[in-house]
Amino acid sequence: MHRRCASPAEQEASPAERELALSSLTGVISTEELLARLAKIVGAGSVLQGESISEDLTHDEGLVSVPQSPVAVVMPRSTEDVAAIVALAREAGVAITARGSATGLSGGCVPTPDGIVVAFERMNQVFEIDESNHVAVVQPGVTLGELESVLRPRGLVYPVSPGELSASLGGNVATNAGGMRAVRFGVTRNNVLGLEMVLGTGEVVRSGGKYVKSSTGYDLTQIVIGSEGTLALVTEVTLKLQPLYRHSATVLAPFPSLDEVGRAIPTILASALTPTLLEYIDVLTMSSITASEGIDLGVPDDIRQRTTAYLVVVLEQRTEGRVDEDVESLGVLLEAASALDVFVLPGQAAASLIRARERAFFVAKAAGANEIVDVVVPRSSMADFLDLAGKLAAEHGCFSVGCGHAGDGNIHLSVYQPDEAIRDRFMMELFRAAIGLGGAISGEHGIGTAKQEAFLELEDPARLSLMRRIKTAFDPLGILNPDKVLGTDSEEGSS
Numbered sequence: 001m002h003r004r005c006a007s008p009a010e011q012e013a014s015p016a017e018r019e020l021a022l023s024s025l026t027g028v029i030s031t032e033e034l035l036a037r038l039a040k041i042v043g044a045g046s047v048l049q050g051e052s053i054s055e056d057l058t059h060d061e062g063l064v065s066v067p068q069s070p071v072a073v074v075m076p077r078s079t080e081d082v083a084a085i086v087a088l089a090r091e092a093g094v095a096i097t098a099r100g101s102a103t104g105l106s107g108g109c110v111p112t113p114d115g116i117v118v119a120f121e122r123m124n125q126v127f128e129i130d131e132s133n134h135v136a137v138v139q140p141g142v143t144l145g146e147l148e149s150v151l152r153p154r155g156l157v158y159p160v161s162p163g164e165l166s167a168s169l170g171g172n173v174a175t176n177a178g179g180m181r182a183v184r185f186g187v188t189r190n191n192v193l194g195l196e197m198v199l200g201t202g203e204v205v206r207s208g209g210k211y212v213k214s215s216t217g218y219d220l221t222q223i224v225i226g227s228e229g230t231l232a233l234v235t236e237v238t239l240k241l242q243p244l245y246r247h248s249a250t251v252l253a254p255f256p257s258l259d260e261v262g263r264a265i266p267t268i269l270a271s272a273l274t275p276t277l278l279e280y281i282d283v284l285t286m287s288s289i290t291a292s293e294g295i296d297l298g299v300p301d302d303i304r305q306r307t308t309a310y311l312v313v314v315l316e317q318r319t320e321g322r323v324d325e326d327v328e329s330l331g332v333l334l335e336a337a338s339a340l341d342v343f344v345l346p347g348q349a350a351a352s353l354i355r356a357r358e359r360a361f362f363v364a365k366a367a368g369a370n371e372i373v374d375v376v377v378p379r380s381s382m383a384d385f386l387d388l389a390g391k392l393a394a395e396h397g398c399f400s401v402g403c404g405h406a407g408d409g410n411i412h413l414s415v416y417q418p419d420e421a422i423r424d425r426f427m428m429e430l431f432r433a434a435i436g437l438g439g440a441i442s443g444e445h446g447i448g449t450a451k452q453e454a455f456l457e458l459e460d461p462a463r464l465s466l467m468r469r470i471k472t473a474f475d476p477l478g479i480l481n482p483d484k485v486l487g488t489d490s491e492e493g494s495s
């Protein structure tokens, strides 16, 4: 086990010292003592070790991350438990990896070798639904599905909807999860009002609250959102809620080219129709996801044969009349934007299509996809990116198909190329293309370990340097998920 003895008063360490903290074997705490003290904090039944750590706990859903076994998996129930675990890990010089529901796609919750995993599944209480402020206060282990079942009967919704309802709110915060409804309601960053967190120093810090805006110093909530468990362990989340719209329509529009899809998107968004969902799905992905769910969308053969990609648009309103009015306007707009036809899907087919789209990742995985791309570009550059991606795929002998949250420029491509070296070169070119168009290498799933090499190579060195200094402020000993995002490489010239 990696451990060392550290003075509790220690507040700052250079990258080299941090590296040492996590790699020397001179500590005074043996593995047995560490496990015994963890058991004292959370109870013996909440510490897994050795063979009681199932294979499932060694990985996430990412296609390229390598499973790792931790020394222990600890399941706290309270913030006090988490703070005590962090204090012990500091003393022992042991790395901590936070784990929500492990639906992540970038290796973020894969255990750090010889470290401990803090699994949040038992911190799963909904503390409060405050209907007058439209706010929910939850522990991080609450899943999106559990929250939905509490909110729906009250006519409320937490609108962030990444494809997996089993994902936890803590994981959503740590990855800044987005999803299909971001086009209308934004991503996690826009819907989290406050946090409670345990820093790598062991301090418990609260940020934000039941209000939308504050101009009171640095926004710590926003710094921690998207930090992938490398700055703090999130122990409570205050969420902004929306009223539930009970009337909706799902419109499907086949297009002859991606270019025309790309041009239709700004027109739809400029129309003030405020779609709740605006997805593009290329024709191969549509065939595979509908086949896997056994859905017939009723698109006639002659149109299907001329289709390159589909747009799926969901409109939600307060009354059926308003939905009908919006569908009418959308139809006119889509036809003017060169859609080959416009279909309003019946309730059952609509629900099945959305479910199939949510499961696109698993369909690609079953078909043998080797990697998933989640770049983001300005939405007006989506068609250009997809055109470039097609050319790069042909150049590198790779095959890539996909879909994406067209309304916010998020593109998900499944890459099929078993040769890792070829695939890596292709991926790197794709990332460069996205950055060249003003985008970023990850729009949704995070860096984790899967995109770390590209991130460290392509990110602006000044931004990397600032991020490292922020990391040191939150986690001076570098014990929180040290091998993810920035990794443990020391910065040149830093002391």
Ligand SMILES: Cc1cc2nc3c(=O)[nH]c(=O)nc-3n(C[C@H](O)[C@H](O)[C@H](O)COP(=O)(O)OP(=O)(O)OC[C@H]3O[C@@H](n4cnc5c(N)ncnc54)[C@H](O)[C@@H]3O)c2cc1C
Pocket (backbone or CB within 6 Å): 060, 061, 097, 098, 099, 100, 101, 102, 103, 104, 105, 107, 108, 109, 120, 140, 161, 162, 163, 164, 166, 167, 168, 169, 170, 171, 172, 173, 174, 175, 176, 177, 178, 179, 180, 228, 229, 230, 232, 233, 234, 235, 358, 359, 360, 361, 362, 444, 445, 481, 484
């Ligand atoms: C089929 C499918 C579809 C998906 N669709 C989308 C999508 O549309 N949009 C999208 O954004 N994502 C999507 N995802 C990815 C995934 O669901 C999200 O990244 C989700 O936010 C991960 O939540 P989790 O609880 O599973 O986190 P985990 O996978 O357990 O962890 C993810 C990261 O969060 C950290 N973490 C977890 N809990 C905490 C905590 N309490 N404190 C600090 N750090 C913590 C972990 O260390 C890790 O770095 C999809 C995944 C699948 C399998």
